[in-house]
Amino acid sequence: MSNSQISSVRRQREKKKRQLQQRQTQLKHHWALHQAKQQATQMGLKGAQRHLSRPRGMSELDASVLDVMLEIWSRRGTFAPANLANIFLQQTESVSYADYKQALMRYLWTAIADEDGLQPLRQKMQETLDQLWPDQDRKKVDLRLKLRTCNRLISLITTQGYPYPSPMFTLLAVQEQYDVFGLILLRLMLLSRPSYQCFADAIAALREYYDKLKNSKSQWIVHFLEAFQLNISEYLDRSFDQKNKFKPQNHE
Known part of the structure; x- marks a missing residue:
């Protein structure tokens, strides 16, 4: 494998790693909001349910x-x-x-x-x-x-x-x-x-x-x-x- 091919593989790995980290950050945010919405639903807090509707990007x-x-x-x-x-x-x-x-x-x-x-x-x-x-x-x-x-x-x-x-x-x-x-x-x-x-x-x-x-x-x-x-x-x-x-x- 040439140096350019090795560099390309490394770049792809780094890109995939960054994408995974971004995905994990997004999942944490969505998970927290999703839990809050479920708790609001169980408690019958309609105003909170509307406020905690599906976040942008979910x-x-x-x-x-x-x-x-x-x-x-x-x-x-x-x-x-x-x-x-x-x-x-x-x-x-x-x-x-x-x-x-x-x-x-x-x-x-x-x-x-x-x-x-x-x-x-x-x-x-x-x-x-x-x-x-x-x-x-x-x-x-x-x-x-x-x-x-x-x-x-x-x-x-x-x-x-x-x-x-x-x-x-x-x-x-x-x-x-x-x-x-x-x-x-x-x-x-x-x-x-x-x-x-x-x-x-x-x-x-x-x-x-x-x-x-x-x-x-x-x-x-x-x-x-x-x-x-x-x-x-x-x-x-x-x-x-x-x-x-x-x-x-x-x-x-």
Whole structure:
């Protein structure tokens, strides 16, 4: 490759990076306004609803993506993602790996509708967990097993390590069950923060795959994945900071 070709590739990469940063900034702004509008709607504040009508620059595509984001993040009380994760972590702190895997399935599917179309995913997740390191089943679950287990499930519903969607992601995409996809991933990430790299690599592979297809459905998925990754990253940062806010500091 000549120097001019190398320079051209670098310029294209820099341009794509700038476009992504601009896109993320725009998504943050739209997400904040979208949340405010939803809260105003729930409270019946008609004046606020008019004031918070779709902001300039928000497309139908962005609005539909953000609606799915709200489905994922709008749960409150016991079923709020962070609260549910904390309860699970407390209840499984000293259990065996076999019991942990069974509890994990119940946790991941809590308050998710028992629809026929989701049964293949539920069954595949159960089969995957049953087959994971059975020689460890009687041992107390540790951080290493938690990490590997979460990574395996993240892989199952994203790419399974390949540069294209896994059968389970395709199943959810065909049914447009993106809220279920997002909710399960969010719940896994709240249990295993070190799994973020596995998650980020899989999302990057999915985005690259669908970005090449150029049809409207694929572009919607790309936008959804961008918004989801941005929101989950910020949510995890806030959750992590909150957990450590009141931890005693060692002063030497």
